[in-house]
Amino acid sequence: MVVGKQMGLFDKLAGWLGLKKGVNVLCLGLDNSGKTTIINQLKPSNAQAQDIVPTIGFSIEKFKTSSLSFTVFDMSGQGRYRNLWEHYYKEGQAIIFVIDSADKLRMVVAKEELDTLLNHPDIKHRRIPILFFANKMDVRDALSSVKVSQLLCLENIKDKPWHICATDALKGEGLQEGVDWLQDQIKTMRM
Amino acid sequence: MSSMEPSGDGGKWLDAHYDPVAGLYTFSSCVDLADLSGDGESRLVLGDLGSGSSGMKLKVYRGTALMSESTLLDLPAGLVAFFMDLHEPRIPAVAVASGPCIYVYKNMRPYYKFTLPGLEVNTLEQDVWQQVREGQIDPLTLKEMLESIRKKADTPLSVRSLRFLSLEPDEMEEFVQLQKQQPIKRQTVITCIGTLKKSTADEDGVSCLVIGTECSDVYILDPEAFIILTKMSLPAAPTMMDVTGQYDVEFRITVACRNGNIYILRRESDKPKYCVELSSHPVGLVRVGKNMVVGCTDESLQGFTQKGKKLWRVELPAPITTMASMDLPTKGFQAVLLGLANCEVHLYRDKNLLSTIKTPDVVSSICFGRYGREDGTLIMTTKGGGLMVKILKRTAAFEDRDNAPGPPLAQSIRLNVPKKTKLYVDQTLRERENGLAMHRAFQMDLSRLRLAAAKAYVKALESSLTPMSSSLTEPLKMNAVVQGLGPSFKLTLNVQNTAACRPVMNLAISFLYDEGLYRMKNPYMRIPLLVPGLIYPVETFVECTSDKGISDIIKVFVLHEGRSSPLLTAHINMPISEGLMLN
Numbered sequence: 001m002v003v004g005k006q007m008g009l010f011d012k013l014a015g016w017l018g019l020k021k022g023v024n025v026l027c028l029g030l031d032n033s034g035k036t037t038i039i040n041q042l043k044p045s046n047a048q049a050q051d052i053v054p055t056i057g058f059s060i061e062k063f064k065t066s067s068l069s070f071t072v073f074d075m076s077g078q079g080r081y082r083n084l085w086e087h088y089y090k091e092g093q094a095i096i097f098v099i100d101s102a103d104k105l106r107m108v109v110a111k112e113e114l115d116t117l118l119n120h121p122d123i124k125h126r127r128i129p130i131l132f133f134a135n136k137m138d139v140r141d142a143l144s145s146v147k148v149s150q151l152l153c154l155e156n157i158k159d160k161p162w163h164i165c166a167t168d169a170l171k172g173e174g175l176q177e178g179v180d181w182l183q184d185q186i187k188t189m190r191m
Numbered sequence: 192m193s194s195m196e197p198s199g200d201g202g203k204w205l206d207a208h209y210d211p212v213a214g215l216y217t218f219s220s221c222v223d224l225a226d227l228s229g230d231g232e233s234r235l236v237l238g239d240l241g242s243g244s245s246g247m248k249l250k251v252y253r254g255t256a257l258m259s260e261s262t263l264l265d266l267p268a269g270l271v272a273f274f275m276d277l278h279e280p281r282i283p284a285v286a287v288a289s290g291p292c293i294y295v296y297k298n299m300r301p302y303y304k305f306t307l308p309g310l311e312v313n314t315l316e317q318d319v320w321q322q323v324r325e326g327q328i329d330p331l332t333l334k335e336m337l338e339s340i341r342k343k344a345d346t347p348l349s350v351r352s353l354r355f356l357s358l359e360p361d362e363m364e365e366f367v368q369l370q371k372q373q374p375i376k377r378q379t380v381i382t383c384i385g386t387l388k389k390s391t392a393d394e395d396g397v398s399c400l401v402i403g404t405e406c407s408d409v410y411i412l413d414p415e416a417f418i419i420l421t422k423m424s425l426p427a428a429p430t431m432m433d434v435t436g437q438y439d440v441e442f443r444i445t446v447a448c449r450n451g452n453i454y455i456l457r458r459e460s461d462k463p464k465y466c467v468e469l470s471s472h473p474v475g476l477v478r479v480g481k482n483m484v485v486g487c488t489d490e491s492l493q494g495f496t497q498k499g500k501k502l503w504r505v506e507l508p509a510p511i512t513t514m515a516s517m518d519l520p521t522k523g524f525q526a527v528l529l530g531l532a533n534c535e536v537h538l539y540r541d542k543n544l545l546s547t548i549k550t551p552d553v554v555s556s557i558c559f560g561r562y563g564r565e566d567g568t569l570i571m572t573t574k575g576g577g578l579m580v581k582i583l584k585r586t587a588a589f590e591d592r593d594n595a596p597g598p599p600l601a602q603s604i605r606l607n608v609p610k611k612t613k614l615y616v617d618q619t620l621r622e623r624e625n626g627l628a629m630h631r632a633f634q635m636d637l638s639r640l641r642l643a644a645a646k647a648y649v650k651a652l653e654s655s656l657t658p659m660s661s662s663l664t665e666p667l668k669m670n671a672v673v674q675g676l677g678p679s680f681k682l683t684l685n686v687q688n689t690a691a692c693r694p695v696m697n698l699a700i701s702f703l704y705d706e707g708l709y710r711m712k713n714p715y716m717r718i719p720l721l722v723p724g725l726i727y728p729v730e731t732f733v734e735c736t737s738d739k740g741i742s743d744i745i746k747v748f749v750l751h752e753g754r755s756s757p758l759l760t761a762h763i764n765m766p767i768s769e770g771l772m773l774n
Binding site for chain 2: 030031032079080082083103104105106107108109112113116141
């Protein structure tokens, strides 16, 4: 922890000197899971979009935290665009995987896409941090984050750091916790 | 979510949901998928037959949960979701056919009830009921009269009279009192329902309802005013139908009927244009592209063109329980899903079996389409009332392999056949032109050859010219060997008794030869007793007396003592003597 604090200090110093490090993050998940809404919430409030429409192909968004500058590849989750994901695996240094906790029916589809992602040669042997957002917690019979992680068999991910957060992207609840975790992971990786 | 069994489908489907105790009793004709809220998420609409006599319900599922249910008054015969107007947002209505009515639901609330026009009532029947109303006849007389009407009349009785006839005598009075003031109506019931786009082929275009009735009629209804636009007649009551095209342009209604035939109705005519007579009754009818695929009770699946020409037929391992089409326009994939009684669901593209899904129970209804936000969703209900949802994997690909045993692949490889020569071509031409004459000539020669052979054979048999005796008492075999260069030859005759166990006695051998050419020491020899099976060599010496370099035949006869005709004969072609006379 002491080391971590010191790192934080260095980072802050680097930040003040305008030497913020850039990091490429892939934002993945099924269609209508809330990827764009989450990215929109993470952007500074003056840059936020009012209406979120289904993403076509992908879009690149940038936002900064205290120490890191994130470049997020917000991929479209629609079935016909999901084969684009793998072309960005190489560049990605972290992954945000968004799940619609209220869509019990398609939990298997999310699991299938996650398994395909984890078994991809560009991902399989890399210690790349994965942040899961169990989104749409505001919906009445949404599954808990524990249940989501059970259904996706997250306990089987042994060689990569991962973390799951229950979120409500419409209100922005739970997002900061996840981003903080991701930031810590990236910093430890670069040490 | 319930426990998932591994299914032998090659990993093409994801098990999204299985509720074995959903308590659903329905068939493919009463299941449909539609975006009932206009939010881009499709719902599952089911007409549940309840217990088969009560508890009929219209159920709507969203995801894994039952979203709403409403009571139906009668057993549903069919259910379709369709767009009935152009209002925004585009929300489809649900039409449930039951009895003689169609109940239309909008936003899952009852919206309109359409009743089929009544049928003509038998006048005699009407008179009888009129008399009852006036108190002229009692229930027992009524029963007798109605029964005689039922036997004779061409127009069938109304439901009320039929019901009356089925009552016990003590219930009759009450029934008559209750019913006699009502006018008699005779109505038919709906057997199947379909939709037909009105004027555009758009996904959300307004559709007409197409209904088939028990009295062998097909009606097309206007979706807004619910008036009958067209009435068509069939030779038998329809059971299943498939509709394609647009009402205002051109359409085609394929109807499977209770007489085991399939009729094809077109826009121009109110009578069927084509008819397919099946060898057994149809249990499922699905259109794939322009062809139709029919499942029959004889455990077969058959393909026909839209004009009724049979294309193919495959045998199935078990009876068909239900059929549905699998249409994935994004992948350009069309196939037929078959529920079988052996707890399997087969996927056929044309006659090729692409994949097999094992199910924990026999499937009673199948529906494939967009459910929730997933395009390739397969929804099945089971005989035990279970609900099963499977999602086609994004990466799933079906091999278009011909599984039917047919010519091997090697057969299509071209062989290096040499070019045709002029001779070959000439011969082929000759054969083509004179085929008949050639065949006749060949047949005549063949007959002659057979005749000659038969003649020679008979002659040989008659004169025992053969080196084998086939007589039953002395079956003998003989062969001769000539050794030497000449002028002296050694003649060895190997004689064998070919009988199973009887020895042969009293045999002799005699030679006949040209005495000017040959000289033989003893031209007559006795043969010892011949034990069956053993070969007896009989040796003698022949001397050629001529030095002219010529040879002749020596005839050998095997004789039975006391009989004049020989048992067998052998002709020995003597070689030319190459040596010189010594004396």
